[in-house]
Amino acid sequence: MKGKTAFPFLTLPDDAIRFGGWTIGDPDQPLVTAHDVLEGWDYERDLEVAVAFRVDFDAASRALGMDADDLALAVVLKGGTGAGSMPRRVDLLDRTAISAASPAAGLAAGIPSAQLSGRLRLELSVVLERAPTAPGVLSPRWPGARLWRTEKDILLEDGGDSRFPIEMASFSRAFTDGGYSRASWYLDWTSQNFHADFGGSVRIYVNSDLPEIQERFVAGDGPTLQAILGDVMSQMIGVALDYEDCDDLLAECEDNTVGRQIRNWMDLSFPGRTVGSVRNLRDSAPGRFRAAILSAAEVEDVQ
Template sequence: MSRSYALPFLTLPDDVVGFDQWLIGDPGDPLFPISMQLDAWDYARDLQLDAQLDLDFDAAAKALGTTEGEDLRLAIVVNVGTGNGRFARRMEPVFEKVIEAPLTEPMTISLPIDSRDLSGRLMVRLEILLAESLASDNPLAPRVAGSRLWSNSTNLHLEDGGDARFPMEVLSFKQTFHGQRQVDAPWYLHMRPVSPEADFTGSVRLYVNADHEIFAERVSKGDSSTLQAMLGDVMIQMCRAALEDEETWDILKDCEEGSVGCQITSWLELAFPGMSAEDVHGLMTTTPGAFHAALISIADMGDAE
């Protein structure tokens, strides 16, 4: 079954919201851009999160279909989650500020994160919500307080925090896959056609072609663009396989930690927050480019040190 997917009201485009990325590090030390994994973390290590957000208020009002003279109040909200597993099990609000006039300078958001509140994974979700109900003649304008107008999510794995890395192996395709179609590919995802409830590490393996020496070296050195392209492709393949089978939609949300379905669910939750599997399927069908780009975006590993 295919269906068209459309948002129920106007939202804020990215060019109206000035947000680059979160910076993370140890309190009192220089911070660095956040990625998908923080190495050498332990349960005694506090963290610091900083970001700057700008907002073109007049452009925001226009994008939301409001007219001059209407009262527009927007809430900037940050929720932080933690917990072992593929994604955060608990989300709590840690920052909120209501904006009702243009910002004279970018807003600074500074969040200390106590180590005792961390475990395995750190998810940070930045949202812009409608702070008060809005009356408008535009049928597509958001009206209900709390409507999500824009969001940005980051899901950070805390190394040694109770999770496992993606199963990956570097080998010669000419020797291993001689005469097969994937012999000249820079990477190859081997995924058994099993149930989403199957063990992830036992069902999935990513092979990197050692015959592509420059590419394999970039992977070994942790080149961020190379890893993002490769892992983004892996996410696309696995998520598409799950979403193309309607019978798996209800199974995904009930899959246990460490399963194929749990990993796919975490990627979908991060790339498409608040959307059901059916809605993501609609997006994948009607605008596959946007679907692919969203998954590639969350595959950003950050710059290697």
């Protein structure tokens, strides 16, 4: 279960670990075995995860070159969330100390829906809790040294990336220096990188400090989602049109990239029109330009 990293100290072999596997489900309900896809998740659903864990301290002490009574370990559970190849946030979910006198641990944590999107990446690690008094030559010595790790990557809502990457956030806490704490939503993306993965580099934040917006979003209100998506499409299409070589630039972008998504939105909003004619429409009749995009952003069924 460990990676192939060459550590400068001895680590734990898999046969010293008794790992009971990942379980997941709704809070205060029986948990089930976690699979690669969590079916039926939505932005209103909190989750709970749990693991059962035990270390064979006789085997561990032999592997680490120290006495079992001198070995103090901690088991650490972390969770990362967000679409794309890397988590957008990683949280410490639970941590517990174990020893030869108490070698088993059960770790569990609830994860609010507002902190979830796209994927859930769980990581379980065993680290050195305190420095040993009589370590061997290659024994780990520093508290926090990671001795073993396993991971689980769970795709949410039957694909996660199939829905637009939206997250709830408190703007008063998350964006304290932005000057837009009362904005209903905020688009976060890097406008220069059209070849980036769309799911991993574009994020819409909905302001949870505004109860009416939060309620409409959670309820899947069509006009609210249409307004959000239409605004995002207008922003991103508008930026692309500012490039003189926009047509060639977007044509070079592969599937699932920012540029390809913008190209798809342009084709949906302005079928049969060239990039030049769309740019002229934006400059000469911006109201018609935005209305066409808003019409294309209509949300028929979000359930």
